Amino acid sequence: MSAITRDEVAHLARLSRLALDEGELDHFAAQLDQIVGAVARVAEVAAGDIPPSSHALPLTNVFRPDEVRPCLTPQQALSGAPAVEDDRFRVPRILGEEA
Amino acid sequence: MSLIHKTAAELGRLVASREASAVEVTQAHLDRIAEVDSKVSAFLHVDAERALEQARTVDERIANGDRLGPLAGVPIAHKDIFTTDDMPTTAGSKILEGWRPPYDATVTRRLREAGLIILGKTNLDEFAMGSSTENSAYGPSHNPWDLSRIPGGSSGGSSAAVASFQAPLSTGTDTGGSIRQPAAVTGIVGMKPTYGGSSRYGLIAFASSLDTPGPFARNVLDAALLQEAFSGHDEFDSTSIDAPVPPVVEAARQGDVAGLRIGVVKEFGGEGYQPGVLARFHETVDLLESLGAKVVEVSCPTFGYALPAYYLIAPSECSSNLARFDAMRYGLRVGDDGTRSAEEVMALTRAAGFGPEVKRRIMLGTYALSSGYYDAYYGQAQKVRTLISRDFEAAFHQVDVLISPTTPTTAFPIGERADDPMAMYLADLCTIPSNLAGNAAISVPCGLADEDGLPVGLQIMAPVLGDDRCYRVGAAVEKAFTDRWGGPLLSKAPAL
Numbered sequence: 033m034s035a036i037t038r039d040e041v042a043h044l045a046r047l048s049r050l051a052l053d054e055g056e057l058d059h060f061a062a063q064l065d066q067i068v069g070a071v072a073r074v075a076e077v078a079a080g081d082i083p084p085s086s087h088a089l090p091l092t093n094v095f096r097p098d099e100v101r102p103c104l105t106p107q108q109a110l111s112g113a114p115a116v117e118d119d120r121f122r123v124p125r126i127l128g129e130e131a
Numbered sequence: 132m133s134l135i136h137k138t139a140a141e142l143g144r145l146v147a148s149r150e151a152s153a154v155e156v157t158q159a160h161l162d163r164i165a166e167v168d169s170k171v172s173a174f175l176h177v178d179a180e181r182a183l184e185q186a187r188t189v190d191e192r193i194a195n196g197d198r199l200g201p202l203a204g205v206p207i208a209h210k211d212i213f214t215t216d217d218m219p220t221t222a223g224s225k226i227l228e229g230w231r232p233p234y235d236a237t238v239t240r241r242l243r244e245a246g247l248i249i250l251g252k253t254n255l256d257e258f259a260m261g262s263s264t265e266n267s268a269y270g271p272s273h274n275p276w277d278l279s280r281i282p283g284g285s286s287g288g289s290s291a292a293v294a295s296f297q298a299p300l301s302t303g304t305d306t307g308g309s310i311r312q313p314a315a316v317t318g319i320v321g322m323k324p325t326y327g328g329s330s331r332y333g334l335i336a337f338a339s340s341l342d343t344p345g346p347f348a349r350n351v352l353d354a355a356l357l358q359e360a361f362s363g364h365d366e367f368d369s370t371s372i373d374a375p376v377p378p379v380v381e382a383a384r385q386g387d388v389a390g391l392r393i394g395v396v397k398e399f400g401g402e403g404y405q406p407g408v409l410a411r412f413h414e415t416v417d418l419l420e421s422l423g424a425k426v427v428e429v430s431c432p433t434f435g436y437a438l439p440a441y442y443l444i445a446p447s448e449c450s451s452n453l454a455r456f457d458a459m460r461y462g463l464r465v466g467d468d469g470t471r472s473a474e475e476v477m478a479l480t481r482a483a484g485f486g487p488e489v490k491r492r493i494m495l496g497t498y499a500l501s502s503g504y505y506d507a508y509y510g511q512a513q514k515v516r517t518l519i520s521r522d523f524e525a526a527f528h529q530v531d532v533l534i535s536p537t538t539p540t541t542a543f544p545i546g547e548r549a550d551d552p553m554a555m556y557l558a559d560l561c562t563i564p565s566n567l568a569g570n571a572a573i574s575v576p577c578g579l580a581d582e583d584g585l586p587v588g589l590q591i592m593a594p595v596l597g598d599d600r601c602y603r604v605g606a607a608v609e610k611a612f613t614d615r616w617g618g619p620l621l622s623k624a625p626a627l
Contacts, residue, residue: 036498044494047501048450049457050485051478060491063552067495070553071439074511077518084513085520087340087370088326088569089595094369108233112461123459124473 035068036061134159139205139299139353146204149193153186153204157248160206164250164297167627172272173282173292175211176219177251182206189246202360203246208298210289211252212259213239213344214333218249222335223257223267223285226456226463226484236333237368238302238344238361245360250298254288257486258453259309259337261285262558265549266488273545274317276585276624280542283313283558286347290317293347295627300357301347306338307441308538308562310345311574315537315588318576318620320354320605321347323562325596326569327372329358330365338448339370341441341566349621351575351606355383358598374596377571382599386606388422393604394429394530399561405540407580411587412536415577418611419534419604429529431522436515437564442556443499443512444567450496453489456481491552520568527594532604535561537574537588565592573601575608576620586620 038061045052045060052060106119115122134142134156145151161179168174189204209215212222214232221227235243242249256266264272264287272287274280275295282291286303290313293301303310305323314321322345329344336342346357358379365371395416400409420426458464458480459473466479485493499508526533539560548554565572574588589608593600613619 040498041494044497044501046478048490048493048497049454049474049478049481050490050493051475051482052490056490060487060494063491064495064498066553067442067491068498071442071499071508071512073439074436074443074515075507077433077436077511077515079511079514079518082514082517084510085516085567086513088520088567089370089372091327091370096366104233111233112230114458114462114464115467121460124467124469124471124476126473128472 035072036065135163135296137299138350139202139348140356142205142299143201143203146189147193147199153189153248154183156204157182157186157206160250160298167295168297170273170278170627171275171291171295171297172270173208173253173288173295173297174251175221175254175269175288178218181217182248182250185248189248200245200360201356204248205300206248206250206298207242208251208253208289208292208301209239209242209249210255210286210302210304212255212304212335213302214335215239215249215252218252220252220335222259223255223269224484224486224489225268226480228463230462234333237330237365239333241361247360253292253301256285256287257489258335259285259304259306260449260488260492262308262312262555263545263548264288265545266486268486271545274542275627276318277542280544280585281316283316283542285309287313289347290314290319290321293349294319294621294624299349300353303345303347304334305343305345305566306341307445307566308559310347311537311562311572311588311590312558314347314574316542316586318586318624319347319349320351320573320575321345322354322358322573322601323565323571324358324362324598325372325571327370328376328596328598329362330368330371332365332367336452338445339452340448341445349619351602351609352380352383355379355602372596377596377598379599379602382603383606385603386610388419388424388604388607391424391532391604392530393419393424393426394526394533395426396434396533396535397428397430398432398434399535403539403557404536405580405582407582408536408538408540408587411578411580412589415589415608418608422607422611427530429526429533431526431564433515433518433522434564437519437567438556438560440512440515440519441563441567442495443508444516446492446496447499447509448496450493450500453493456484488552516567519564523564523568523570523594532600533592535590537561537590541580541583541585541587561590570595571598571601573605575605577608577612578620579623
């Protein structure tokens with residue numbers, strides 16, 4: 033039985049904002065099925081009451097002083113932008129036509 | 132001996148004493164790059180003019196009597212995943228082609244402050260995802276020992292640059308083995324410091340809980356000098372450790388293992404390991420015993436699950452981190468014809484800008500984090516991560532350091548594993564546990580495999596903030612082998 037289906041891969045591609053073509057979906061479905069099958073081995077470890085680690089080091093709530101410091105100028109911040117208008121990032125429409 | 136064959140420590144001393152100028156040293160390496168990099172393809176970007184300008188500044192400061200650090204005037208190759216405000220930064224991806232960051236990474240800034248001369252930016256697997264540089268959008272780098280083979284990855288441009296004498300030092304980042312594996316397969320030294328010991332600020336993120344900047348060099352002392360130059364607390368990285376840098380340089384100078392307890396990881400060896408790799412490893416175990424170390428076998432039962440846990444945790448973090456490449460604020464934008472929505476442009480851009488391995492990992496991570504699968508995959512992998520840390524803790528009660536081969540095989544041919552992700556992932560089998568637990572680990576050369584004449588690496592793992600132990604044992608191994616071989620391993624590499 034497959035660990036992951038082609039339809040699931042198409043769904044994952046949508047969630048991941050990746051406009052994949054049909055050929056890519058077929059290719060990735062086979063590979064992801066193999067990879068998911070292999071990594072599912074973690075289930076063999078008896079770890080019911082073991083606390084999860086999100087990080088190697090136990091650090092929490094690291095803050096630095098809340099003080100005003102020099103930062104990027106608008107020109108620096110916009111220097112890599114694909115499109116700029118009036119010192120702002122210009123982006124494609126984000127709302128539907130009817131909105 | 133020509134300038135390019137000297138160690139970084141020697142070059143620093145020559146420049147400081149004005150026996151050689153930083154400009155001469157830099158020019159010698161630029162000439163080497165011009166001579167051999169068309170074959171090796173270590174660099175994505177070289178800025179000769181800027182490098183010579185930096186070198187002139189160092190020479191002027193020394194002439195004025197300024198006291199600079201031990202690496203002032205020494206050239207370095209910088210992995211193209213650290214931001215640089217005067218050079219492009221691509222992370223090996225088309226999605227960042229031509230991008231000029233508006234700021235320097237902390238590692239970049241500290242290299243400059245130490246007077247190191249940045250020659251250029253080195254090739255890597257896209258966003259550091261890979262073990263061969265074949266996932267670079269700009270083509271693979273080549274192993275100087277055999278140009279038809281991989282130089283390791285993801286920091287393969289950096290390992291190839293140092294192994295081919297284009298730079299005495301380079302930077303790398305290690306998320307699952309991306310410094311140690313390339314060092315092992317090119318016959319040089321590569322160190323993954325303790326997680327949090329070197330700053331991630333300005334390092335383009337792949338898996339934030341694992342990513343660790345570290346040094347490459349042709350010898351243990353040079354690696355220690357470089358690690359010391361860019362390490363230490365950084366308030367711009369919230370996971371940076373606020374503690375003194377371990378005494379790595381002193382340990383590299385000491386290089387003594389008498390009375391040290393060394394554990395051989397029982398789980399790393401046997402099936403899937405190349406006989407020539409195991410032969411060199413066992414020879415190194417004998418060597419360490421002859422130098423007075425007490426060697427015992429240590430079992431770390433969960434290490435066999437490190438690889439699957441890593442390939443859930445790293446892709447999960449990657450799927451979140453790479454969401455920032457949205458075609459809105461910087462980088463590539465595709466399909467913005469005035470009719471398409473931001474979301475459509477985003478999906479088209481990411482499909483065009485990311486390569487296959489990055490897409491695979493983003494989707495794998497999205498899968499592992501999705502509701503219904505989270506507990507079984509990401510959650511379970513995090514528990515395995517805890518158990519791996521506990522295996523290390525138990526082991527370090529018995530021994531001072533653990534050792535293993537760095538990689539199961541020597542450098543494989545370019546193309547052999549390119550479309551077989553699971554085979555590629557096996558290259559990091561022995562290196563991944565130290566990323567999950569965050570402890571220090573180094574790879575040092577331990578000889579050539581009989582069957583193919585290619586370099587083999589010894590991995591030395593030490594506890595969190597025990598980086599100096601890696602250098603101490605590494606230096607002892609290096610000294611003993613250099614005496615036995617009659618010179619460094621790289622002197623056996625073919626001329627390019």
